[in-house]
Amino acid sequence: MTKETQVSITVIRRLPKYYRYLSELLQKGINRISSQELSKLTGFTASQIRQDLNNFGGFGQQGYGYNVEELHKELGKILGLNKEYKAVVAGAGNLGNAIANYGGFKDAGFDIIGVFSRYYKDLPFDMEGLEVRDMSELEDFIKDNNVDIGIITTSKDNAQKVADIYIKSGIKGIWNFAPVDLVVPEDIVLENVRLSDSLYTLSYFLKGLGK
Amino acid sequence: MTKETQVSITVIRRLPKYYRYLSELLQKGINRISSQELSKLTGFTASQIRQDLNNFGGFGQQGYGYNVEELHKELGKILGLNKEYKAVVAGAGNLGNAIANYGGFKDAGFDIIGVFSRYYKDLPFDMEGLEVRDMSELEDFIKDNNVDIGIITTSKDNAQKVADIYIKSGIKGIWNFAPVDLVVPEDIVLENVRLSDSLYTLSYFLKGLGK
Numbered sequence: 001m002t003k004e005t006q007v008s009i010t011v012i013r014r015l016p017k018y019y020r021y022l023s024e025l026l027q028k029g030i031n032r033i034s035s036q037e038l039s040k041l042t043g044f045t046a047s048q049i050r051q052d053l054n055n056f057g058g059f060g061q062q063g064y065g066y067n068v069e070e071l072h073k074e075l076g077k078i079l080g081l082n083k084e085y086k087a088v089v090a091g092a093g094n095l096g097n098a099i100a101n102y103g104g105f106k107d108a109g110f111d112i113i114g115v116f117s118r119y120y121k122d123l124p125f126d127m128e129g130l131e132v133r134d135m136s137e138l139e140d141f142i143k144d145n146n147v148d149i150g151i152i153t154t155s156k157d158n159a160q161k162v163a164d165i166y167i168k169s170g171i172k173g174i175w176n177f178a179p180v181d182l183v184v185p186e187d188i189v190l191e192n193v194r195l196s197d198s199l200y201t202l203s204y205f206l207k208g209l210g211k
Numbered sequence: 212m213t214k215e216t217q218v219s220i221t222v223i224r225r226l227p228k229y230y231r232y233l234s235e236l237l238q239k240g241i242n243r244i245s246s247q248e249l250s251k252l253t254g255f256t257a258s259q260i261r262q263d264l265n266n267f268g269g270f271g272q273q274g275y276g277y278n279v280e281e282l283h284k285e286l287g288k289i290l291g292l293n294k295e296y297k298a299v300v301a302g303a304g305n306l307g308n309a310i311a312n313y314g315g316f317k318d319a320g321f322d323i324i325g326v327f328s329r330y331y332k333d334l335p336f337d338m339e340g341l342e343v344r345d346m347s348e349l350e351d352f353i354k355d356n357n358v359d360i361g362i363i364t365t366s367k368d369n370a371q372k373v374a375d376i377y378i379k380s381g382i383k384g385i386w387n388f389a390p391v392d393l394v395v396p397e398d399i400v401l402e403n404v405r406l407s408d409s410l411y412t413l414s415y416f417l418k419g420l421g422k
Contacts, residue, residue, distance in 0.1 A: 010221075012412060015411070015415065016405070016407065016411035016412060017405075020405075020408070078418075079414055079418070080414040080415055081411065085417070093309065094308040094309035094312060095306075095309040097308075097309075098304070098306040099406075101305060102406070105407070105410060149413065172417055173413050175413055179315060189413055189417050189420065191410070191412055191413035191416075193404075194227070195310075195404065196316070196319065197224070197227035198386070198404050199316060199319070199321060199386060200227035200230065200291075200319070201223060201224055201226075201227060201402055202360065202384050202386055202400055203291040203292060203294075203320075203384075204223055204290050205402075206296070206359065206383055207289075209398070209400065
């Protein structure tokens with residue numbers, strides 16, 4: 001799998017989409033699919049799909065296409081979805097609540113085992129089945145439980161402070177929802193969700209419609 | 212602005228990031244920036260930045276760089292952020308609540324004027340200052356108020372039904388958070404937020420760290 005290290009981020013960001021479509025095909029009991037059919041589903045060209053998947057090994061067979069179950073399983077491994085991750089959420093507002101209670105993440109191997117808030121006056125409180133702890137306990141909790149992923153759903157102003165605690169406590173991946181560019185060391189995996197960027201893209205295309 | 216129609220989606224998705232950085236520079240009182248300095252901030256190469264911005268006209272001047280205020284204003288116009296949009300949210304769970312109450316959207320011209328839920332037994336209820344209405348009123352509300360954008364924060368199972376109501380009522384843009392591929396006519400702008408795709412990308416890079 002040495003080839004994998006050279007794969008561009010653009011290709012990698014397409015993999016979850018392939019994985020999602022393959023999951024749906026599996027649910028429908030479809031066992032085999034050509035790159036042309038995958039193209040119709042995903043909106044990527046057939047040659048793009050073949051090229052993307054060839055980065056990770058030869059999955060398809062000429063004249064047969066792809067075995068859906070096998071490709072789904074392999075893509076899952078490539079994405080690391082055959083592993084179990086422990087995650088914590090910092091920021092127990094609406095967004096933190098939404099993320100902590102979304103069942104889909106647990107099904108995919110991401111187990112949110114703690115939620116933390118700095119509003120200690122009202123803590124601990126119960127948030128739809130999850131106990132919310134005081135932010136001062138975050139560092140010890142991460143170390144005691146070998147947490148892999150730190151999720152940030154705090155305000156913009158508190159996000160870097162939380163990131164610093166995550167880094168200090170040995171977390172390897174940060175999933176950041178706060179609208180701020182965090183400063184993290186190179187060996188920390190940082191993935192940002194930029195809701196405004198998505199909304200502005202929508203706005204760009206609406207403008208094209210004459211709005 | 213006929214040139215604009217040929218611009219690729221990849222370039223367009225970078226514009227909100229430029230806009231975000233320019234907003235921050237403006238706040239810091241910085242009036243002028245070179246493509247090299249913008250490169251350090253954004254992580255894109257200087258030539259990429261010049262190429263991206265040239266798609267929309269000649270903003271920079273050789274030897275001077277970019278005027279931050281002017282470029283910010285022009286990018287805002289290109290993204291349609293100089294306009295006011297009316298939006299509604301369908302789905303009044305945690306995520307709907309988070310979206311409806313996020314002040315940053317209103318500041319950027321996106322005004323969420325209604326929240327709808329199908330859990331009519333408990334409706335209308337007050338959700339942090341927003342009255343939540345019954346889903347059966349959605350269609351009339353959109354028509355009466357000339358709503359531009361429909362946001363979907365329902366479950367996967369209800370998302371297409373809501374999209375159909377949006378389309379029937381004359382909404383032009385859909386911002387979808389439900390993990391499902393909606394079927395919409397070509398003249399509807401559909402922007403999806405795929406939280407799982409982002410999490411899987413994080414997982415991919417964590418795996419590279421030996422997790």
